[in-house]
Amino acid sequence: MPVKPSGARPHLSWRDQDAIIRLWHELAEFPASSPQEALDHCLRTLGRQVGAINATWVGAIRDKEWEHSRPSDPLLGWQPRICITLHPTEAWQRAHEVAMDAVRNNYMDPHTVALASRFGQNRSHLREELVSDREWKRDRIYQEVLIPLGISHRLMCASATAPRAESYLIFDRENGRGFGARERDLLAFFLRGSAMLHRELLQAHGLLGAEQPLSPREREVLRLLLTGASEREIAQAMGLTPATTHQYVVAVLRKFGAHSRVELMSQWLRRLAPSSTPTDQ
Secondary structure (H helix, E strand, O other): OOOOOOOOOOOOOOHHOOOOOOHHHHHEEEEEEHHHHHHHHHHHHHHHHHHEEEEEEEEEOOOOOHHHHOOOOOOOOOEEEEEEEEEHHHHHHHHHHHHHHHHHOOOOHHHHHHHOOOOOOOOEEEEOOOOOHHHHHHHOHHHHHHHHOOOOOOEEEEEEEEEOOOEEEEEEEOOOOOOOOHHHHHHHHHHHHOOHHHHHHHHHHOOOOOOOOOOOHHHHHHHOOOOOOOOOHHHHHHHHOHHHHHHHHHHHHHOOOOOOHHHHOOOOOHHHOOOOOOOOO
């Protein structure tokens, strides 16, 4: 089946469009220090609107040297670095380990490969628009990861946030009716007004604007820095010594190429100072 042209008329009612516009406004109310809360709200709301049993966010970056280091990479240098699901059950955690082990062995399911190959633009496609039923159901990820979770249908969309950083949303359904044009177009419409959410999620994990991804503790330090907390307050909140806390703060600043907290916080200025005039980035 051919991929739906991006300019085709969406299969959305006014009610669907109003719901997405309302979600955009709700997400804009979350402060920059609460990316996880914003993500949870986003996945929960969109999952309910498309009728999914679970939803996942993946942050990916592209290796500059992939053609030399991994010329046979099926994802063309794109590497999933952060994976967060709305309902992380024990079964999901086991399935996730199987999937990540496949990635480490340079294997990726054909659905993800097809979506990644269209990098550089926001996109939302039904699985059958990218991969046939036969190829999908014979794939090892479908057999070893999705079937044990009771998942038969998957819908994915991608935000081309930056040339070397992309943000993916994944929605799953059990046996029964699969996703249709309405759900695909609802996600495509959501992508139009969600650029800042994807940017801040990638920034919060050091996948955008940073020299290296952040460790879990560095992410927590960054979150607290964005609340305006002092190093002493951060140390108390995280149960660290002042010296250790300072080392983490310095590491976060270094990774973002900032020389001070003010310079670091300016990278989130649009959300920290609502009265200021936004600028294109």
